[in-house]
Amino acid sequence: MAQLICKDLSLGYDGEVIQDKLNFEVTEGDYLCIVGENGSGKSTLMKTILGLTKPMGGEVLFEEDLTAKSIGYLPQQTLVQRDFPASVKEIVLSGCQGRGQKRFFYTAEDKAMAKKNMQRMDIYDLRNRCYRELSGGQQQRVLLARALCATKKMLLLDEPVTGLDPRVAAELYQVVKDLNEKDHISVIMISHDIQAAVQYAKHVLHIGSHNFYGTRDEYVKSALGQQFISVEKGEEAAHA
Amino acid sequence: MLDKLVYYFTFPYVRYAFIVGVLIAVCSALLGVTLVLKRYSFIGDGLSHVAFGGIAIASVVGISNDMLLVLPITVISAVLLLRTGQNAKIKGDAAIAMISVGALALGYLMMNVFNVSSNLAGDVCTTLFGAMSILTLQPEEVWLCIGLSILIVALFIIFYNRIFAVTFDENFARAVGTRVNFYNLMIAILIAVIIVLAMNLVGSLLISALVIFPALSAMRIYKSFLSVTICSVVLSVVCATIGMLLAILYGTPVGSTIVAVDIAAFFLCSLVGRLTKRS
Numbered sequence: 001m002a003q004l005i006c007k008d009l010s011l012g013y014d015g016e017v018i019q020d021k022l023n024f025e026v027t028e029g030d031y032l033c034i035v036g037e038n039g040s041g042k043s044t045l046m047k048t049i050l051g052l053t054k055p056m057g058g059e060v061l062f063e064e065d066l067t068a069k070s071i072g073y074l075p076q077q078t079l080v081q082r083d084f085p086a087s088v089k090e091i092v093l094s095g096c097q098g099r100g101q102k103r104f105f106y107t108a109e110d111k112a113m114a115k116k117n118m119q120r121m122d123i124y125d126l127r128n129r130c131y132r133e134l135s136g137g138q139q140q141r142v143l144l145a146r147a148l149c150a151t152k153k154m155l156l157l158d159e160p161v162t163g164l165d166p167r168v169a170a171e172l173y174q175v176v177k178d179l180n181e182k183d184h185i186s187v188i189m190i191s192h193d194i195q196a197a198v199q200y201a202k203h204v205l206h207i208g209s210h211n212f213y214g215t216r217d218e219y220v221k222s223a224l225g226q227q228f229i230s231v232e233k234g235e236e237a238a239h240a
Numbered sequence: 241m242l243d244k245l246v247y248y249f250t251f252p253y254v255r256y257a258f259i260v261g262v263l264i265a266v267c268s269a270l271l272g273v274t275l276v277l278k279r280y281s282f283i284g285d286g287l288s289h290v291a292f293g294g295i296a297i298a299s300v301v302g303i304s305n306d307m308l309l310v311l312p313i314t315v316i317s318a319v320l321l322l323r324t325g326q327n328a329k330i331k332g333d334a335a336i337a338m339i340s341v342g343a344l345a346l347g348y349l350m351m352n353v354f355n356v357s358s359n360l361a362g363d364v365c366t367t368l369f370g371a372m373s374i375l376t377l378q379p380e381e382v383w384l385c386i387g388l389s390i391l392i393v394a395l396f397i398i399f400y401n402r403i404f405a406v407t408f409d410e411n412f413a414r415a416v417g418t419r420v421n422f423y424n425l426m427i428a429i430l431i432a433v434i435i436v437l438a439m440n441l442v443g444s445l446l447i448s449a450l451v452i453f454p455a456l457s458a459m460r461i462y463k464s465f466l467s468v469t470i471c472s473v474v475l476s477v478v479c480a481t482i483g484m485l486l487a488i489l490y491g492t493p494v495g496s497t498i499v500a501v502d503i504a505a506f507f508l509c510s511l512v513g514r515l516t517k518r519s
Contacts, residue, residue, distance in 0.1 A: 050414075050415045068417075071415070073415040075412050076411075078409065078411070080409075085462060085465060086408055090404065090464055094412075095412075097401065098417055104402065105401065129463075130464065
């Protein structure tokens, strides 16, 4: 069953359309990777799904008990966070604010939820540590635990492996994969990492001058997919 | 020495000054943590210069209670500064620098052109550095200060978790439906109120010190948001108290003495932070 349907979605800002008539859906337990060149509208699409930007046309439809606010969002790290004095526990707990909009203080239920998600992400031992002293991979786990406090059904990850070394990145992908397969949490991931996208995703949405939406296998076989994958490979070879 | 202090405290204006000083120390330190972390430190500086401009206008127009004019002007400027911070046409820091020096220059110019007082240099110096005006507080002003401080502390406690979320990660907070703009606006208005209150104590040039020093010192030592906030308040009150006592005993200017103690505390905290990190 579809949890999220984007129907004839037109994206843009300042009156300029970047993407016209996007159609895709996310079913329960899906793993959708959104790939595309810089400036193709990936982050605008993300903001539209989260309900932070109004679409210029078309609509984003949610299944009955899902709303834009109950998506677990993992944003890119900001400069402010690098030297922020906050404990892991404080950050994870702040994810509970989406559920109790009217309450200003955390309940025992919120705290239990935070504890559960810290254990799930294997960071419970770090709960009193300072965020800025953690490694990049640990920091992402903290933010993932926070996102899990905000959702039961869907995660939206924005370039989650940026700045991580390959081994740590692979670990993070594995964590996300487990959440998707064992806990049946749908995953939408915006990524530059096309290799990982075709390795883990069930569906791929490629946006750019040409759009593609379909299963991973269809994408790998498609002309667009092959071109994009080979370019990435070429870049990697050039870097190596 | 103790006798001397006891003697001074028999005067009501010394007690008033003391009460107001401690309250301002609490409020500025509370908000200071958020301002420093949000990279808004300079908003305090900019607003204090706006408040100086406001006082200049008030003295030229001849309003006896300048709070009535200065408070709205500063709050409006705070709101405007925050808006320009979000709008990319003039970057936040440039906008703040512009408004800050603009208000300072125009304020001084006005005080010069419409010279209403015989001791202009003294007036300007008082407004900039606080000098003795804290010792001329009226009971109404003290009550106003107590009321506003209670309001600020209450708002901070009620919205503590929201303030944390908005400070740490605006994007996430916005995505889960927190009204980020509302809270940013609230923070800006609160800081404007604190600055106007603190004008009497340390003068407009030194207010930023009161806002940022305790927060920065606390961050050297503590590692969670709650402990940093609490430590910053305690530190701020201690420094303000020591500063005021020293000022009374040795007849030094109140504002700069408090800031000097704050600076000393900062270096002490940096040292403690270094030492504990190594062990």
